[in-house]
Amino acid sequence: xxxxxxxxxxxxxxxxxxxxxxxxxxxxxxxxxxxxxxxxxxxxxxxxxxxxxxxxxxxxxxxxxxxxxxxxxxxxxxxxxxxxxxxxxxxxxxxxxxxxxxxxxxxxxxxxxxxxxxxxxxxxxxxxxxxxxxxxxxxxxxxxxxxxxxxxxxxxxxxxxxxxxxxxxxxxxxxxxxxxxxxxxxxxxxxxxxxxxxxxxxxxxxxxxxxxxxxxxxxxxxxxxxxxxxxxxxxxxxxxxxxxxxxxxxxxxxxxxxxxxxxxxxxxxxxxxxxxxxxxxxxxxxxxxxxxxxxxxxxxxxxxxxxxxxxxxxxxxxxxxxxxxxxxxxxxxxxxxxxxxxxxxxxxxxxxxxxxxxxxxxxxxxxxxxxxxxxxxxxxxxxxxxxxxxxxxxxxxx
Ligand SMILES: *Cc1c(COP(=O)(O)O)cnc(C)c1O
Numbered sequence: 001x002x003x004x005x006x007x008x009x010x011x012x013x014x015x016x017x018x019x020x021x022x023x024x025x026x027x028x029x030x031x032x033x034x035x036x037x038x039x040x041x042x043x044x045x046x047x048x049x050x051x052x053x054x055x056x057x058x059x060x061x062x063x064x065x066x067x068x069x070x071x072x073x074x075x076x077x078x079x080x081x082x083x084x085x086x087x088x089x090x091x092x093x094x095x096x097x098x099x100x101x102x103x104x105x106x107x108x109x110x111x112x113x114x115x116x117x118x119x120x121x122x123x124x125x126x127x128x129x130x131x132x133x134x135x136x137x138x139x140x141x142x143x144x145x146x147x148x149x150x151x152x153x154x155x156x157x158x159x160x161x162x163x164x165x166x167x168x169x170x171x172x173x174x175x176x177x178x179x180x181x182x183x184x185x186x187x188x189x190x191x192x193x194x195x196x197x198x199x200x201x202x203x204x205x206x207x208x209x210x211x212x213x214x215x216x217x218x219x220x221x222x223x224x225x226x227x228x229x230x231x232x233x234x235x236x237x238x239x240x241x242x243x244x245x246x247x248x249x250x251x252x253x254x255x256x257x258x259x260x261x262x263x264x265x266x267x268x269x270x271x272x273x274x275x276x277x278x279x280x281x282x283x284x285x286x287x288x289x290x291x292x293x294x295x296x297x298x299x300x301x302x303x304x305x306x307x308x309x310x311x312x313x314x315x316x317x318x319x320x321x322x323x324x325x326x327x328x329x330x331x332x333x334x335x336x337x338x339x340x341x342x343x344x345x346x347x348x349x350x351x352x353x354x355x356x357x358x359x360x361x362x363x364x365x366x367x368x369x370x371x372x373x374x375x376x377x378x379x380x381x382x383x384x385x386x387x388x389x390x391x392x393x394x395x396x397x398x
Contacts, residue, residue, distance in 0.1 A: 004184050005376040006254070007247065014038065014242035024238050026057075027212065028222040039241035043195075045248045050170045052178065052197035054204035057241060058211050061159040061181020063234040064194035065093035068177040069127060071196065071206035072153050074099055077345045078126040080155075083112045084327040084361040085319065086131040089181075090157060091333055095342075100124070100349030103327060105360040108279040110292060110368065111138030113360060118146055124349075127153040132161035132171045134370050135258075135289035139281050140166050140174055147175075155179065159194075162187040163255040164287035171287075172197055182244050187258075187289055188251055190244035193236050211235060254375055258288030261373045261382045265291040268386035274300075274397050278368070291371045298366035300396055305369065307392035313385065315372040319365050326365055327358055 018038055023029045026039035043055040058064050074080060076098035082090050083106050091101040102125070104116035110133045117128055128147055130138045147154040154175035158164070162180060164171040172178025177200070180186075182193035196207045206229075209216055214231030270277050270293065278292035295301045301318040308316050323329045334353045336342060377385070 004189055005374060006250065007189070007243070010246040010249070011243050014246045015239055018238045018242045026235060026238055026241065027215075027217065028220065030220050036238070038238045038245055039236055042241045042245045042248060045245065046180075046195055046197065049248060049251060050173050050178065050180075050197050052170075052173045053199045054197065054201070054207075056196045056204060056207040056211060057236045057244075058194045058196060058207075058234040059236055060192055060234075061157075061179060061183060061186070061194040062089040062093050063211070064159075064179040064181065064196050065089065065129070065155070065157055066096050067207050067211050067234055068155055068179050068196045068198075068203075069094065069099065069129075070097055070210050071198075071203045072127070072155075072177060072200075074126045074153070076343070077124065077349070079122060079124040079349065080127045080129055081112075081117050081120050081125060082129045083131050083133075084358045085110060085133060085325060085365055086157070087159070087325055088330065088333075089159075090129065090131055091330075094129075095346065098343060098346065099126070100346055101333075102349075103353070103356070103358070105358050106133075106364055107139070107360065108294070108364055109136065109138050109281060110134060110278055110364065111136070112143060114139050114142035114146060116360070117143065121146075121150055121152075125150070125152060127155050129155045129157060130175070131157040131159075132164060134278075134292050135161050135164055135262075135287040136278060136280050136292070137161060137164060137166055137171055137284050140284075141281070144174075153177070159186060160289060161287050162289070163251060163258075164289075165285045166281065167283040173199075176200060177203060182240075182247070187254055187287065188244065188247035190236065190240040190247070193240045193244055255287060257375050258373050259286070260288075260379070261377065262286060262288040262291055264379070264382050265371070265373075265386050265389075268383075269293060269390050269393065272390055272393055272397070275393060288373055291373055293369055294364070294367040295369065295393070296367065296397075301367055301369055303396045304393055307396055308389065311388055311392055313388055313392070315374065316389075317370050318368065319370060320362070327361065 023033040107113035158172035159181035182190040211234040
């Protein structure tokens with residue numbers, strides 16, 4: 001997946017372009033910048049790549065989630081349903097707005113379980129946030145039905161699924177709002193950066209203002225802008241956008257490599273009798289950022305990971321005991337370790353976590369192995385790697 005594996009001359013040219021004209025900020029300085037608008041150009045490119053009318057670049061993927069929710073009016077006391085398996089950023093972005101993250105089980109897609117989502121809906125629910133984990137997607141049809149019936153927002157965190165599609169539509173473009181990260185380990189990178197995409201004009205205008213102090217961006221006299229509402233600073237810089245501009249042009253090339261390698265892993269490792277592949281909803285195509293499969297149980301998964309380590313196979317994980325990506329180790333959330341006071345509303349809203357068990361999530365995460373697919377490998381290396389992995393698994397299962 002990592003965009004950082006493949007960058008060089010094109011990225012340098014774009015960055016030098018910015019340094020040569022000296023305007024590092026994305027807004028204003030019209031006279032000085034001699035026609036260089038890297039962030040604007042990148043927004044146009046992303047709009048094409050993700051088939052979405054509007055794109056607002058921001059400073060990170062976490063910022064993208066917060067800005068997306070805020071631009072749709074989600075705030076204090078609102079509940080946002082999200083999965084137990086994701087990156088910690090998901091609940092951070094919700095809590096930053098004073099909203100309440102409601103964690104629910106995943107299923108064999110490794111994303112939101114629609115039944116669990118349905119059961120978690122209360123009068124306070126405002127949005128469902130599906131996190132398209134490890135290059136693939138949740139059951140979008142079922143989730144879309146739920147949001148329609150209950151008049152909720154569907155937000156897609158597609159940070160890990162850049163280039164994945166559902167019914168030929170890019171992931172991120174299916175919900176009301178989509179979020180991307182271009183941090184250093186994502187499929188394409190800006191160094192740090194993110195984007196909100198939407199076809200909703202109003203959400204877009206809100207995101208545009210909110211991510212830049214509430215400035216209305218009317219006219220080209222920066223100091224004269226007014227503030228329709230309060231905002232913060234989640235801007236991206238021209239330097240970061242410049243890197244992204246070079247990277248986005250290479251996205252088709254990156255995706256082709258990822259998908260070719262994913263297929264090899266699926267054919268070799270997926271052929272083993274006790275291995276099942278992660279479920280991809282019908283109509284879905286993975287981005288190929290990761291290869292995911294299931295083993296019979298947690299114990300086998302742990303032995304296989306150990307076997308991989310002993311055999312020098314890196315970049316594969318079982319997330320059951322992972323600090324960053326799975327509910328079991330998120331004690332800072334469960335115990336509400338905050339630097340500053342949190343509202344009683346959020347405290348009460350999170351009490352459910354004290355006794356919550358997520359057996360369905362444990363069942364799937366315990367059996368899952370997730371392997372990063374690197375762009376820098378050769379096809380030969382991938383084939384050898386897949387054979388080695390298959391051997392380790394066969395030995396453990398014997
Ligand atoms: C990386 C990631 C984020 C956060 O992105 P940053 O740019 O690092 O803030 C959010 N959600 C998911 C699923 C991610 O993988």
